[in-house]
Amino acid sequence: MLLLDLNNLCAMDTQGIVIRIKTPAGDMDSSVDCPSLLNFNDLLVAIRDVMPEATVTAFEYEDEVGDRITVRSDEELKAMLSYYCNTVNEQRINGLLPEPLQIFPRAGKTPGIRNIHGLKVNTRPNPANDCSPVTPEANNSLKKSSAELKKILTNGQISAHDIHCQEQLGHGNGGTVYKAYHLLGKRVLAVKVIPLDITVELQKQIMSELEILYKCDSPYIITFYSAFFVENKISICTEYMDGGSLDVYRRIPEHVLGRIAVAVVKGLTYLWSLKILHRDVKPSNMLVNTRGQVKLCDFGVSTQLVNSIAKTYVGTNVYMAPERLSGEQYGIHADVWSVGISFMELALGMFPYPQIQKNQGSLMPLQLLQCIVDEEPPVLPVDQFSEKFVHFITQCMRRHPKVRPAPNNLMEHPFIVQFNDGNAEVVSMWVCCCLEERRTKQDHEHM
């Protein structure tokens, strides 16, 4: 039966299919050349491209009796396509033109919690909607498949003119990050703008050093779209993460932190496999979104960029391993320390060295960090956290780099193994709840 369905699917590849995304703004058609190669995530990305403000984690289609069936995995997508193929065959046999495959984006489980953007998705098909005019702009965007959009974005076609900066997302030691809209790609981006007073030669060197970012392709690493200089400012355009960075969340519960740790370890293992040290692992460089994804950003691929920023901003990063603070040589194990100290802070809701008063940001005068070099590293309280978690942190924060776990050992650590279950829903629910709480608090403050 399955074989038959797959054969059907492959047969459809010769003609392609049209998927109609039903959105509150109207119907958005997207053509798929090879349905058998389509995967769930690609389709979700395409939906998010046309509904950038929504929290879409799944979608639905209707069976022959009008019942809604949810799709949230590759298997369920295959089942939907297979069902659709049979319908199309029937329509053809009856001399009818095949209808597009209609899908209904779904915004979270419980609207109160998940539907944080107040998105209203039609839950019943609305025939009027089918006839409603779609603005040429929206229609145009939907004709582009997500792969095409990605191509537009990664071909280096992003220029300052195509970007509309919206609100400021944050300000770090190097520059300012904005939420922005890319007009050509019709996509929301994060743009980091860093002022740099450097020569054109150095600008060229930075651009060539950043080129490796195009090759980074991991679900645990932020997608890099493009970078460009305008006068003395570099703009670095990346994927936007609607949950922001972890530094602004209060104490994170262990079962959520466990899933986040798995993603961080996988992201680092990926970078290390490309011989890239992150060099700046810290909560503000771990980003989350309402789909429950966790991604690393701001890793030091461009020595020149790091050096140029360092010339402007003085101070030492409090998440640095003792060997880095003392100016010794360092490697992968320094990143492992930073994982340990970051997760300890996220679990406790405070920086683990109470004598270090972190104000805004993570840079401090080196002298104030001497305790990290001299003292025994702190340990998580055993009565508040599981044995596996306490052990994980203790191992990552061993004073001597060589005894800290290496990449393979990290993946095999019982704490990571325990939470390596692919359950993005846990992180997704937690991010949505926190954002909702934050919004309610802001609403109260404005009242």
Ligand code: ATP
């Ligand atoms: P540093 O400059 O030392 O790295 P930082 O990480 O806090 O410090 P930035 O990297 O400039 O500073 O980032 C500022 C803030 O912007 C982050 O804390 C985060 O909240 C937000 N941010 C950065 N990148 C993104 C992104 N891709 N999506 C959403 N928010 C982002």
Ligand code: MG
């Ligand atoms: Mg950062």
